[in-house]
Amino acid sequence: MLDKTRLRNNKLFAKIVTPEQAAEMVMNGMNVCVSGFTPSGYPKKTTLALAEAIKTGKKCCVNIWSGASVGPEIEEALAAVGGIKGRMPYYAASNKSMKKSINDGVISYCDQHLSHFAQQVDYGFYGNVDLAIVEVAAINEDGNLILGPGIGNIPMFIKHAKKIIVEVNTSIPLSLEGMHDIFILQKPPYRREIPIYKVGDRIGSPYVECGIDRIDCIVESDILDHVRDLVPPDAVSEAIAGNLVDFLEHEQKMGRIPEKMLPVQSGLGSIANAVLIGLNKSKFENLEMYSEILQDSVFTLIKNGKISQASGCAFTPSPKVWKMYKEDPDLYRNKIILRPLDIANSPEVIRRLGVIALNTPIEFDIYGQANSTHVMGTTMMNGIGGSGDYMRNGYLTIFSTESTAKEGKISRIVPMVSHTDHTEHDNMVFITEYGVADIRGLEPARRARLIIEKCAHPNFRPQLLDYLKYAERYFPGHEPQSLEHAFDMQVQFLQTGSMLK
């Protein structure tokens, strides 16, 4: 029930409507912009009601702009009823109807660097923000918005929104207030620096400026974000994490990482989770994270005193983590800062702080290019997200992954990636369960031999070496490639279900 703790100005109560009434504001063709990042902090009630209205005859197909992928109440519910025309700037394969619609060409999807999108909306590249739907913990007495656990691009959307629907979610703890640091960059030519010099620097306000008059209506919500508990790491993930921690410790010993350990960014998923658990056991103390997203394990590391400060644009609270959070909210609120996506992923800040970037590719090749998005060059898996922001600007950039997929039938190391998201100019180190290939400063031929020797699964090493030798013999040059045979492994997989010779 919405009370004075959630709506802190009496005028706000008059704006409460049902989800169905709010959904009536959504018109065909609108650019509809939502809060949240991954299944965290996104609105749910209005889009569910909209999906119902479409089912019973409302003609409405809209563009959905967000921070990243959000939850099923938007991605699944609206995609399943044909309610989405266009989608930016990210999507994740976990949303089945969205995945199908994007790969069938039913939904126009443009995959973007996450640090780019908010500023390009600001520049007017994509048209108007017709409607913003924002999930909040509370609205303060001035009509400003106290957000939940995921921010994404909502501060920029609110700046430009012609109409605003606010979903006040009573399941979000009010103790999150003060965790957010909302800072909106001006447009060029009047832009100043982003004054973050340490992971913990606060540079903005704890709420999104909005104002009572700009809020068109308020919807009550209590639906929890749909976050699953992560599975514990298996032996392979643990081996990868072990290789990574050993490598970082060695780099510090050699003086290439300063004594005061640099902040770490970590991508999503089970390997990233294993890496964080690996860091928990490492010799590093007072770790800092400057990341896009803070996974569950960050909370464990904070609780253990291993992480002293963490910054991201969202945390994804599984039920377990919400429980942990509620036992000591002050601890986490003091250690965690949530920032808008373009600040969390800012090239300026990532490079200034010297962030060590840790991400997971779909596949990478012998010369050091990486594919983060397209399976067999064609099927969109997950968007590039923030991986490009971090892998281009990080102090040290590391891709880690299992050497194979599909029970060993796919080698994640190939002669040439079927889609390039990260170039040889960006990627410094590759790690699998077999070892570490540090390709900094190496020419392509040495990179290739090192990657095959250190990272590839032994079953695939001979055929990768065969390709390299064939290309060197018949197509000599700086980076020998046989354009006729570069994709043989992928083509064979498509035809036979296995890359193995």
Add this chain to the structure above:
Amino acid sequence: MLDKTRLRNNKLFAKIVTPEQAAEMVMNGMNVCVSGFTPSGYPKKTTLALAEAIKTGKKCCVNIWSGASVGPEIEEALAAVGGIKGRMPYYAASNKSMKKSINDGVISYCDQHLSHFAQQVDYGFYGNVDLAIVEVAAINEDGNLILGPGIGNIPMFIKHAKKIIVEVNTSIPLSLEGMHDIFILQKPPYRREIPIYKVGDRIGSPYVECGIDRIDCIVESDILDHVRDLVPPDAVSEAIAGNLVDFLEHEQKMGRIPEKMLPVQSGLGSIANAVLIGLNKSKFENLEMYSEILQDSVFTLIKNGKISQASGCAFTPSPKVWKMYKEDPDLYRNKIILRPLDIANSPEVIRRLGVIALNTPIEFDIYGQANSTHVMGTTMMNGIGGSGDYMRNGYLTIFSTESTAKEGKISRIVPMVSHTDHTEHDNMVFITEYGVADIRGLEPARRARLIIEKCAHPNFRPQLLDYLKYAERYFPGHEPQSLEHAFDMQVQFLQTGSMLK
């Protein structure tokens, strides 16, 4: 003859040696780091003497680190005698022996983003700066270095150099003094912002700090930089430039470029030159350039009052431009700022200022990926240089090129680039003599049709469309690709000398 205007402290005269004596300091296996950027501001005497010594039996093979490609006294002379073991971070095809050695695998070359290299040297990723050789206009009374027309990475090299050879070039006008703005970033975790907020902001000192004691020896030089006059634009380049200027004017009219025109970056070469000449005739006034390199035409635009401020890490003065410069040195010194390469190409500054990036690719594909480096995926042509720094961080990023090469036998638009340097996430607009493809916000299928329709040569449109339709039919997905046929056009060229069906 070196006098007090060039050596402003009497102690310096005792350090004068012959080039041959200086060359004796170069030892086998050293990392030798040179000033300059493109054939501008690089040392010449010592390396020529070293090449002679190698010819007559000196065993010496070194790594050459620079800003970018430099002139024949290094690239050609040393490569021709087998004096170069490794090369970073850039090279250009105009240096024949270097091109051959890199593509034969004789010289280990690692191609890098130019904004990355100085900081990675600073981080210690590549070992020691054993020796720096720097060309200067003069040495001041404190032993600090007043540079010539090209800076490159020499400030960072001097910071770390164990030994320093200074070539004082009496052909460099002393009136350049005051044009440089030398600023060295600290390493993380203590790094601050780069406080440039306008193209003309000066944030450092007019010389490279060095000190008399650190200078091991001084060599007199008077060899001019090897810069050729650019050929005037042909009809095709003029058509490209016309399309580009029309596009920029339209964007400003639509409010997507602010009324105060944003700074422009321009790559090297004849098309870039045509574009600058096109801007000279455009309605834009008080243009600013924030660029890596300032070509000859910048001087004409300054003289015409069209450019009010230009920033780069070098200018490449052809004999004509030196003449123009000498007629009014104050004008150019007031309008031009020369910065270290990592500042000129800084993602932080490029993004903050909202730079409009204009570059030229070797080839680009129907989905919007671009190749800047490798011919047919294999042969290194020119390094990626700063194109990645600008194309990733620019406000608006534009690739322009002729639609074909080799008298129409090569289409610069292909189904899939044979090497990806710039991804679909970076590139916004493609321009050829046929038109403009603005792919911002479009999904791959629409991008492909637009690029084929607007940019490809009419002779190649049918076969590009055939590929697209084939891939869509047999490999449906977000970005349809037939991995068996993606390189058919390039493979046919390799086999028959033409891509035409």
